[in-house]
Amino acid sequence: xxxxxxxxxxxxxxxxxxxxxxxxxxxxxxxxxxxxxxxxxxxxxxxxxxxxxxxxxxxxxxxxxxxxxxxxxxxxxxxxxxxxxxxxxxxxxxxxxxxxxxxxxxxxxxxxxxxxxxxx
Amino acid sequence: xxxxxxxxxxxxxxxxxxxxxxxxxxxxxxxxxxxxxxxxxxxxxxxxxxxxxxxxxxxxxxxxxxxxxxxxxxxxxxxxxxxxxxxxxxxxxxxxxxxxxxxxxxxxxxxxxxx
Numbered sequence: 673x674x675x676x677x678x679x680x681x682x683x684x685x686x687x688x689x690x691x692x693x694x695x696x697x698x699x700x701x702x703x704x705x706x707x708x709x710x711x712x713x714x715x716x717x718x719x720x721x722x723x724x725x726x727x728x729x730x731x732x733x734x735x736x737x738x739x740x741x742x743x744x745x746x747x748x749x750x751x752x753x754x755x756x757x758x759x760x761x762x763x764x765x766x767x768x769x770x771x772x773x774x775x776x777x778x779x780x781x782x783x784x785x786x787x788x789x790x791x792x
Numbered sequence: 793x794x795x796x797x798x799x800x801x802x803x804x805x806x807x808x809x810x811x812x813x814x815x816x817x818x819x820x821x822x823x824x825x826x827x828x829x830x831x832x833x834x835x836x837x838x839x840x841x842x843x844x845x846x847x848x849x850x851x852x853x854x855x856x857x858x859x860x861x862x863x864x865x866x867x868x869x870x871x872x873x874x875x876x877x878x879x880x881x882x883x884x885x886x887x888x889x890x891x892x893x894x895x896x897x898x899x900x901x902x903x904x905x906x907x
Binding site for chain 2 (some may be wrong): 706713714715716717718721763765767781783784785786788
């Protein structure tokens with residue numbers, strides 16, 4: 673089955689540090705990947721849609737300069753939380769669509785296992 | 793407006809009891825997909841089911857069953873003979889043809905199965 677690898681699974685770092693999270697589709701190509709954020713005991717909220725070879729589309733209220741997204745290949749998207757602060761502490765999950773399976777909303781989304789980010 | 797509503801925030805049941813998790817959705821699309829995911833304490837999302845808007849047939853998979861009712865815009869999930877391992881947060885999600893690039897997640901229902 674389609675596998676999405678997300679790395680690292682957990683990060684603990686000091687305030688002001690920039691943190692990069694990787695999302696890889698291991699056995700399929702993904703022209704589109706999604707980044708979600710989940711605060712404790714809350715739902716997953718879409719942050720941005722990452723499109724291979726073009727700029728990401730950010731949801732309203734998400735700071736583009738704070739959350740840098742790069743999708744340079746069909747199997748890798750990265751999310752960099754720049755100058756992270758304690759309020760950025762959250763669970764970040766990526767998902768990827770298999771470009772060759774289905775169309776639009778019929779395309780399955782495959783989720784990574786998430787990254788738990790803790791900023792001290 | 794919330795596209796997916798899971799009114800039950802937390803549910804506790806005793807092991808072996810049946811439990812139904814409610815999901816109500818809102819969409820103007822005629823083509824859409826509904827999903828259920830399980831999120832155990834470790835955090836990963838476990839896919840349970842996908843159902844398209846043209847297939848209202850109920851589905852059963854082991855102890856899990858799903859009741860899709862377009863007339864009430866509901867997609868409820870029932871676990872029969874619950875087990876402690878079923879304890880998790882369950883999310884219902886909607887994907888629309890018109891906005892096919894994203895999922896709309898409900899707020900989740902935290903299920904605790906007491907031994």
